[in-house]
Amino acid sequence: MFQNRSQKPLSRRKNLFINMEQDKDTQQRIEVTFLGTGTSTGVPVVACDCEVCTSEDPRDKRLRTSAMVKYNGKTFIIDCGPDFRIQMLDNKVEDIDAILFTHSHRDHIAGLDDVRGFNYILNKRIAMYGQQNVLDFITTSFPYIFTNKRYFGTPQVDLIPLDGDPVTIENSVIIPVRVHHHKDIIFGYRFGNFTYITDASHIDEEEFKKIEGSEVLVINALRNSSHISHFSLQQAIEVVSRIKPRDAYFVHMSHFIGKHADVEAKLPDGMHMAYDGLKIIV
Ligand SMILES: [Zn+2]
Numbered sequence: 001m002f003q004n005r006s007q008k009p010l011s012r013r014k015n016l017f018i019n020m021e022q023d024k025d026t027q028q029r030i031e032v033t034f035l036g037t038g039t040s041t042g043v044p045v046v047a048c049d050c051e052v053c054t055s056e057d058p059r060d061k062r063l064r065t066s067a068m069v070k071y072n073g074k075t076f077i078i079d080c081g082p083d084f085r086i087q088m089l090d091n092k093v094e095d096i097d098a099i100l101f102t103h104s105h106r107d108h109i110a111g112l113d114d115v116r117g118f119n120y121i122l123n124k125r126i127a128m129y130g131q132q133n134v135l136d137f138i139t140t141s142f143p144y145i146f147t148n149k150r151y152f153g154t155p156q157v158d159l160i161p162l163d164g165d166p167v168t169i170e171n172s173v174i175i176p177v178r179v180h181h182h183k184d185i186i187f188g189y190r191f192g193n194f195t196y197i198t199d200a201s202h203i204d205e206e207e208f209k210k211i212e213g214s215e216v217l218v219i220n221a222l223r224n225s226s227h228i229s230h231f232s233l234q235q236a237i238e239v240v241s242r243i244k245p246r247d248a249y250f251v252h253m254s255h256f257i258g259k260h261a262d263v264e265a266k267l268p269d270g271m272h273m274a275y276d277g278l279k280i281i282v
């Protein structure tokens with residue numbers, strides 16, 4: 001069903017290995033936890049009795065897509081969807097330093113109110129980064145947070161706009177990657193040799209350059225058939241085959257993609273179905 005991606009030339013692999021060894025001295029390791037790997041409905045889908053939604057394999061239970069990236073000793077959360085609270089609890093997250101938004105769709109922002117736990121317990125505000133249009137949408141979607149007549153106990157957040165240029169947050173350089181999501185331009189993020197992209201349907205040539213050299217790439221793969229605003233699995237495989245990271249992980253899957261174990265077994269070398277709770281070291 002899938003083409004095996006071309007093998008990296010041995011010399012390049014060797015170079016990568018040497019670079020990785022050098023990086024251990026010069027660069028902090030990056031730890032990534034997949035907090036959620038499902039599309040906007042989550043899996044199981046409410047009221048669905050398909051074989052994926054009724055699977056007993058815990059890897060077929062997918063909360064809405066989000067990830068935690070520990071980089072240079074700081075904790076970044078990418079997106080804050082409706083499952084944010086349970087994702088923080090399931091993964092015993094005790095502190096976060098910033099939330100980075102990819103875009104303003106509900107499945108990526110709906111859990112924002114639940115940063116209150118961090119506000120209350122740690123007595124700190126939460127910094128949230130995204131494109132100005134995303135922050136504007138958040139402001140109108142959660143008006144009670146941003147009004148002058150705030151109700152006691154509402155979330156305490158700081159919204160900080162990103163213009164798409166590399167940005168230093170908490171002493172770490174993070175590179176936004178602009179990708180198409182149907183008619184919208186949304187952000188992926190690159191941290192060192194790790195790039196995270198979700199909800200993409202097309203990537204322009206100049207943005208590919210920002211992703212090249214990534215050791216680990218996360219990319220969205222909705223299902224097998226094509227979709228207007230999301231890469232299919234085959235399209236996601238094509239992106240990975242071009243970038244040739246050491247490992248690639250697919251996210252934002254719907255129940256139509258099939259069961260984790262069945263799909264994983266057919267993927268080319270180095271490509272994986274991510275699943276909720278999976279932790280990787282880059
Ligand atoms: Zn989404």
Ligand SMILES: [Zn+2]
Pocket residue numbers: 044045048049050051052053054255
């Ligand atoms: Zn289903």
Ligand SMILES: [Zn+2]
Pocket residue numbers: 103105181199
């Ligand atoms: Zn979306």
